Each structure stands twice: as C-alpha cells, then as structure tokens.
Amino acid sequence: MNNAAVGELFAAISAIDDSPSSDRALEVFQGVLNRYGLNNFLITGLPVPQDSEWHREILHDGWASEWFARYESEGHFLYDPCAARSRLATEPFLWHELRAGRLTTRASLVMDEAAEFGMKDGLCVPIHMPLSGPAVVTAASDRMEIPPGAMPLIEALCVHLFRKISRLESKSGAEEGKPLTPRERELLEWSADGKSAEDISCILGVTMNTVESHHRNIREKLNATNVAHAIVKALRRHEIQI
Incomplete structure (x- = not known):
C-alpha cells in the first residue's frame, strides 16, 4: 500500500471525526469505499438472531433496496453467517473466508443470494464497545480491490465511523422529542410494508398530496x-411495528 493511499485513509478518518452531521460522515466513508470497489454497506447493531425487530439496530442502510427487501422477506438475519461471526469475532474478516468453514445449507443460501444481487464478496468489521451490544460495519460488491496492508486502516475507518454516527444519532434522537401522530404511524407502517404513495392514498382514502404532506412531516x-x-x-x- 503506497504512502498516498495511507495518507488518503488518514485524511478520511480525520474528516469523519470532524463531520458536523451523519450525512457528511457517510459521504466521506462512501468515497473511500468506492475507491476499493465497494458500493454497498450497512452499519448496524447485532441483536440475538431470533429478534424479529432487528431493524431497530440499523444506523445506516446502504444496501441495494432490492437486496434488503429479499433479505427481510426470506428471514435471512436469523441465518446470516456474517452476523453470526461478527457477534463473536474481534478482527475484521472477508466474506469469502466464511466459505472456508462449514456453513449450514441455510447460511450458504444467504451468501449465494447476496452474490445474485451483485455482492459476491465483502468485508465485515465487528464493533465491540463497552456497555453496548455487538455491532458491525459491513461492505460488499461484485468485485473488491483492497490492496495488501489496507485492512488495518479500513478497520480504523469503520470504527471511527461507527462511533461518530452513534454519537450523532444519539444526539439527534435526544432532540427528536415530538412523537408521530397515530395517522403518521399508520401511514409509515404502510410504507414499511412496501406500499407506494399512490397505494397508501387509495388504502387510506386520502389524496396523494395528503400522503406526501404526511411524509414530509x-x-x-x-x-x-x-x-x-x-x-x-x-x-x-x-x-x-412491521
């Protein structure tokens, strides 16, 4: 790994630390990932596999929407070998390393279907912080281009990003004291069920403008x-709830 690449990673870590918002930190992180051929990523806590509400632990969903929908509809979280290993591992690992072990048929299906959605290989950086449950920053694509020696710096980048996003989201959550109305919750649950704004307007018997106004609020x-x-x-x- 050349000095210029090392300098770029250190600059990215500093930029994430100095980011005023989650969006800016994620923009910096995405820029680094793109240089290594990685175009999908997820930042999430890792509750127990049987937790049907595991979505609440997501800090940022950067997966392709089609893959996320498939992952959810098939109940892949319960069998995901990346999540399972990340709960216990202390070091980063590459997705293809899982193939060297003995995956169950169901775990292999998760990885095979990910490949079908353009995520043939990826990396996971497990996050373990005091007084918090396990978490992971994971990224993937159809082709990674990570040079030798880059993984320790990528790990540092992911850890800095996770801590930064966690702090910003906690602060934002503390400032978001106004709850949703029953109508807003109902509308958002229909959106979570995959319904379009047009679908929701028909279901609820309201205009499209009303749906869009609710979404803005x-x-x-x-x-x-x-x-x-x-x-x-x-x-x-x-x-x-979904």
Missing part, C-alpha cells in the same frame, strides 16, 4: 433524509 419529526430512513428511525424509537 414524518421526515421532519424524525430528522430523516427519506422514507426508508424514517422507517428505520421510527422502528428504533418503537413508534411503528
């Missing part, structure tokens, strides 16, 4: 960038 209350982000935040606040 929901995003403002939750400080969310889009509907998917709002769903994750509402789940973490236990305001909706």
Whole structure:
C-alpha cells in the first residue's frame, strides 16, 4: 500500500471525526469505499438472531433496496453467517473466508443470494464497545480491490465511523422529542410494508398530496433524509411495528 493511499485513509478518518452531521460522515466513508470497489454497506447493531425487530439496530442502510427487501422477506438475519461471526469475532474478516468453514445449507443460501444481487464478496468489521451490544460495519460488491496492508486502516475507518454516527444519532434522537401522530404511524407502517404513495392514498382514502404532506412531516419529526430512513428511525424509537 503506497504512502498516498495511507495518507488518503488518514485524511478520511480525520474528516469523519470532524463531520458536523451523519450525512457528511457517510459521504466521506462512501468515497473511500468506492475507491476499493465497494458500493454497498450497512452499519448496524447485532441483536440475538431470533429478534424479529432487528431493524431497530440499523444506523445506516446502504444496501441495494432490492437486496434488503429479499433479505427481510426470506428471514435471512436469523441465518446470516456474517452476523453470526461478527457477534463473536474481534478482527475484521472477508466474506469469502466464511466459505472456508462449514456453513449450514441455510447460511450458504444467504451468501449465494447476496452474490445474485451483485455482492459476491465483502468485508465485515465487528464493533465491540463497552456497555453496548455487538455491532458491525459491513461492505460488499461484485468485485473488491483492497490492496495488501489496507485492512488495518479500513478497520480504523469503520470504527471511527461507527462511533461518530452513534454519537450523532444519539444526539439527534435526544432532540427528536415530538412523537408521530397515530395517522403518521399508520401511514409509515404502510410504507414499511412496501406500499407506494399512490397505494397508501387509495388504502387510506386520502389524496396523494395528503400522503406526501404526511411524509414530509414524518421526515421532519424524525430528522430523516427519506422514507426508508424514517422507517428505520421510527422502528428504533418503537413508534411503528412491521
């Protein structure tokens, strides 16, 4: 790994530490990932496999929406070998390393389907912090290009990002004291169920403008960038169930 690449990673770590918002920190992180051929990533806590509300632990969902929908509909979290290893591991690992072990048929299916969605290989950086449950920063793509010697710095980058996002989200959550109305929760639950704004307007018997107005209010209350982000935040606040 050349000095320029090392310097870029150190600069990215500093930029994440100095980021005023989660969006800025994630933008810096995404820029680094792109240089290594990684275009999908997820930052999440890792509750027990049987937890049906594991979504509430997500800090940022950067997976392709099609893969996330498939992962959820098939109940892959319960069998995900990356999540299982990350709960116990203290060192980063690459997805293909899991193949060297003995995966169950169901765990192999998770990895095979991920490959079908363009995530043939990836990396996981387990996060273990005092007084917190296990977590992971994971990234993947159809082709990684990580040079020798880069993994320790990538690990440092992921740890800094996780801590930064956790602090910012905790601060944001403390400032988000206004709860959703029953109508807003109902509407957001339909969105979480995969319904479009047009679908919801028909289901609830309201206009599209009303649905869009509710969505704007929901995003403002939750400080969310889009509907998917709002769903994750509402789940973490236990305001909706899916």
